[in-house]
Amino acid sequence: MELHYADAYTMASFLSPLNTRTDGYGGSAEDRLRLPLEVYQRVRAEVGSDFALGCRFLTEECIDGGGSLVDSTGFSRAFAGAGVDFLSLSRGGKFEDAAQPKVGEAAYPYTGPSGYECMPSYYSDARGPFGRNVAPARSIRQILRAQGLETPIVVSGGVHNFEQSESLLASGAADIVGLARQALADPDWFCQGPSRPRRAGQSVPLYELLRGARSAPPRSDLRTLGSGTAR
Ligand SMILES: Cc1cc2nc3c(=O)[nH]c(=O)nc-3n(C[C@H](O)[C@H](O)[C@H](O)COP(=O)(O)O)c2cc1C
Structure with a gap:
């Protein structure tokens, strides 16, 4: 089970430095973490210690004033220390920089620059669409390991073939590779190997x-x- 603390979802707004609540659930990093940790502890109490329970959050928000790797490294330590079984890392996908919706339509969070970082597509910059979340994921994993925290790290975003997946695992960027569109495009891909x-x-x-x-x-x-x- 994966608690969704990433992208444009509610818990990501609590974790963000843009959360300036003054009721104990905003402001400092410790207070921004309060609700996500409370939710985790409540769910953990329901499912028990032998149930795989992870959470998904952002390595970087990719918006002005948004969370950076400094924030997410701290969150990683806190979640790992609290007993979260895996950390699933996403990037971007925010409301704040979403395209202006048409009259009568709702804003869709994956339409601005941060949305591009969440779901990088075929129209890209010089860096290209593949593996844009790898460097921050690798960094978080290295820091956790250096501190003796062994919580598995899931990386996702523009992972598109077996060679790339294997090299991410072999080089220590992540312990698990997550894919969305590759799986949608070719659902048998996982079963049949390279x-x-x-x-x-x-x-x-x-x-x-x-x-x-x-x-x-x-x-x-x-x-x-x-x-x-x-x-
Ligand atoms: C149709 C679609 C639905 C998605 N729904 C979710 C979702 O419910 N939860 C989530 O964390 N990410 C969701 N994502 C984002 C993916 O998990 C992933 O981060 C993103 O697509 C980048 O990875 P990819 O390049 O392998 O597609 C969705 C992506 C797509 C294309």
Whole structure:
């Protein structure tokens, strides 16, 4: 079970330095951690000590005034020290820099620069879309290990093939690799391993194929689909 303390969810707002509440649940890092730790302890009391219970939070908020690696390293220590079984690390995905919604529509948090860092896509900068959460995850893991804390670290964000996954594990960036869109694009990928047979005529994993296809110039005939815009 993973408690969601990341992205645009409520607990991430409590953890953020932008949380200036004065009721004991905001302001200092210790007070910002209070509610997430209370929730963890309450859930732990329900599920017991032999139930795998982790939490997902941000290595960096990627917004002005938002949490940095300094904050998240402190949160990692606190969660690991409290007995959280795994730390699942995300990055960005905030409301604060979301695109202005159309009249009558709600803001969607994954539409601004921090949203890009959460779900990096095929349109990227020079750094590219892959593994943008790796460096902060590696840093947190190294600091925890240096302090004798062995809590497994899950890294996610733009992990897209077995070679990359294996190298993340082998080089000590993380203990577990999380993937979303790779799994959506090719649900059998996990079962078949790096030597899996390619689909007929396919020379690269499906997800890379999709990314490649979608990085082609936009087709004018795909601009509008129904009432929305093709993306
Ligand atoms: C359709 C979709 C739904 C998602 N839902 C969640 C969610 O419920 N909880 C969560 O922590 N992350 C969610 N994410 C973010 C992913 O966990 C992940 O951080 C992000 O997609 C980057 O990883 P990827 O490059 O492997 O897709 C979602 C992503 C996608 C594409």
